[in-house]
Amino acid sequence: MxxxxxxxxxxxxxxxxxxxxxxxxxxxxxxxxxxxxKGFNEGEDGxxxxxxxxVLKAAEIELPPAVLLTGQAERILSAAGTARDRFLLMLFLGTGLRIGEALGLRREDMHFLPDSQHLGCQIAGAHVHVRPRQNNSNGARAKSGRHRHVPAEKGVANAYRDHLVERDGAEQASGCDFVFVNLASRHVGLPMSYSNAKQIIERIGDRCGFRARPHMMRHTAATAWIRAGVDPDVVQTLLGHVSAASTAVYLHASDDDLRAAVALVAAAGGSR
Structure with a gap:
């Protein structure tokens, strides 16, 4: 039983x-x-x-995940009150990291130079290392449990630079190796928690007049990659999905895709 x-x-x-x-x-x-x-041999005692x-059957994906609509990403970035909050949002939107992965980042994981060989890393170009750690004091966890790296564009690297300048202004943060730390209140200098990061993004969304959640940023990044024609296998690796079924949720056709397909056939004279 x-x-x-x-x-x-x-x-x-x-x-x-x-x-x-x-x-x-x-x-x-x-x-x-x-x-x-007919004629089936049931065997001894049937x-x-x-x-x-x-016993289990994977549920079919019916609805696509919630994502930021056109223009909302720019609005939410503009509404960020600190360089830290802006970098957090840009990191989500640019790399598709999970909130636990972002909050568990250490400064040694940020390789934003064209060449990181002096750091003992042979990966070319700016990138972020996602490392599974079990001892994060803020409870942050990398869900997949596997190490991976995710490339980062110049905008993300620039936002990180601005974040470091702001971060260095908090003396209590100097001894903390976590990338994301609290910048105010009695918890200043301590690693950001899940609830704190979630509340920050929700408040920024409220100021913009729409709903915003940390995982929505990840969904937005993944959907943008798929819409840009990136191979689903590559998206799966970027997101750190173990199974392709987890990535399949982003393969849904949008209303615009459906209308464009019908219009394309009609323009070619295929609709009679």
């Missing part, structure tokens, strides 16, 4: 993308065939009528 609640939990995890579909495919339970073909059937 122990597997009943466990399967219920895993069914939810598979539906929300927290468990790879491969897990669901190997879980099974014995079921008794109600109908059999043993051949018992077959293994899958």
């Amino acid at each position: 122990w597997w009943v609640p466990a399967c219920g939990c895993l069914r939810w995890c598979a539906a929300t993308g927290n468990v790879a579909p491969e897990v669901a495919s190997v879980l099974s339970e014995p079921q008794f065939l109600q109908y059999t073909p 043993q051949f009528r018992r077959v293994n059937a899958r």
